[in-house]
Amino acid sequence: MKIRGGIAMAAVAGLLLLAGCGGAAATTATGTLNPVQITEYEGQKLDAVEDFRENSLHGPQQVDTAAYRLKISGLVETPQEFTYDELLQLPAYQKVVTLDCVEGWSVTVLWEGARIADMLADAGVAAEANTVIFHAYDGYTSSLPLDYLLENDILLAYKQNGNALAPERGYPLQLVAESRWGYKWVKWVTEIELSSDPEYKGYWEKRGFSNDGSLDQSYRENDYPGPMPGF
Ligand SMILES: Nc1nc2c(c(=O)[nH]1)N[C@H]1C(S)=C(S)[C@@H](COP(=O)(O)O)O[C@H]1N2
Ligand SMILES: [Mo]
Numbered sequence: 001m002k003i004r005g006g007i008a009m010a011a012v013a014g015l016l017l018l019a020g021c022g023g024a025a026a027t028t029a030t031g032t033l034n035p036v037q038i039t040e041y042e043g044q045k046l047d048a049v050e051d052f053r054e055n056s057l058h059g060p061q062q063v064d065t066a067a068y069r070l071k072i073s074g075l076v077e078t079p080q081e082f083t084y085d086e087l088l089q090l091p092a093y094q095k096v097v098t099l100d101c102v103e104g105w106s107v108t109v110l111w112e113g114a115r116i117a118d119m120l121a122d123a124g125v126a127a128e129a130n131t132v133i134f135h136a137y138d139g140y141t142s143s144l145p146l147d148y149l150l151e152n153d154i155l156l157a158y159k160q161n162g163n164a165l166a167p168e169r170g171y172p173l174q175l176v177a178e179s180r181w182g183y184k185w186v187k188w189v190t191e192i193e194l195s196s197d198p199e200y201k202g203y204w205e206k207r208g209f210s211n212d213g214s215l216d217q218s219y220r221e222n223d224y225p226g227p228m229p230g231f
Contacts, residue, residue: 037161041096041110049160051107052099052169057203058138060168061188068172070119070156074133074194077124084158084172090114093155101182102209102219111176113157116149119192129194133202134175137188142202143211144177144184146194152178156189180213 039046054060065084072080093115098108116132125146133143148154155176158165165171170187177184183204205211210221 037163038110039161041094044096044108046096046109046161047107049109049163049166049169053101053103053105054168055101055103056138056168056187057140061137062167063137063172063188065172068190070173070189071191072119072123072194073191075126075129075196076120076194077126078122080119080123082119087114087119087156087158087172090118093153095155095176095178097176097178099182099185100215109160110162111155111157112159112162113155113173113176116154116156116192119156120194123194125194126196128196131195131198131200133193133195133200134186134189135191135193136186137190140186140188140203142175142184142186142205142213143195143200144180144213145198154178177213179215181209181215181219183209183219184213 037048039048068084070082070087072082091114092112094110094112096108096110098106100106130146131143132146132149133141135141144154156173157176158172160169165174170189173187173189175184175186175189177186183202199211201211205213205221208221209219210217213219
C-alpha cells in the first residue's frame with residue numbers, strides 16, 4: 001500500500017511537471033491553468049472525471065476553502081478540526097477505485113487523499129465507537145463501520161486523476177467507499193462523527209437502501225416494501 005502510494009506520487013509529480021511545461025500557453029487572464037488528467041495508471045486505463053453523473057440531492061455545492069473545516073466529533077476524547085491545507089499535509093495515498101451507482105453506471109479513476117485512520121489519530125476514539133457517520137455540506141449523511149474504514153485504509157479523497165475535486169464532484173472531500181454502493185461515497189464531507197449505533201441510517205438508508213451497502217449484495221433492503229424512491 002505504501003509502496004504503491006510512493007510510485008503513484010512519482011507519477012503525479014511527473015504529470016505536474018508536464019502541466020508546468022504547458023503552463024504558459026494554458027494560462028488564462030485569471031492565472032488558472034488547464035488541468036492535465038491522468039488517463040492511465042500502472043497499465044490500467046482510467047475513465048475521465050467527466051464520466052461521473054451528477055445526481056446529488058441538492059445539486060453541486062460551493063464550499064469556501066478559507067471557511068472550510070473538517071470536524072471529528074462524537075465519541076472521541078478530543079474533538080478535532082482540520083483546515084483544507086492541514087488535510088493536504090497528512091500522508092497522501094493513491095488508489096484506483098471504481099464507483100458504482102445503483103442507477104447502473106460506474107466510473108474508475110485514480111483517487112488521492114488521506115486515510116480516515118490518520119484523521120482519527122489524535123482524536124482518542126472511545127472504545128464503544130463502532131460506527132462512523134459522515135455529514136455533508138448539503139445535509140446528506142451516510143454511515144459505515146469503523147473497522148471497515150480502518151482495516152481497508154479507506155481514504156477521504158481531495159483529488160481525482162491528479163486534479164483537485166471539482167465542486168460537483170464533492171470538493172473539498174469525497175469518501176472513497178470502495179466495495180460499497182455509490183450512496184456510501186459521501187461528497188462535500190464536513191464532519192466525521194464517531195458513534196456506537198450500527199443501526200444509524202443515512203439519507204438513502206432511511207428510504208430502503210441497504211445499510212451495509214456492499215457491492216456484492218442488492219442495494220435494496222430485503223424488508224423494504226414499496227418501489228425504490230428516486231429511480
Ligand atoms: N453529499 C452528498 N454526497 C453524495 C450524494 C449526495 O446527494 N450528496 N449522492 C451519492 C450518490 S447516490 C452517488 S452514486 C455518488 C455519485 O458521485 P458523483 O456525483 O461524483 O458521480 O455520490 C454520493 N454522495
Ligand atoms: Mo448513487
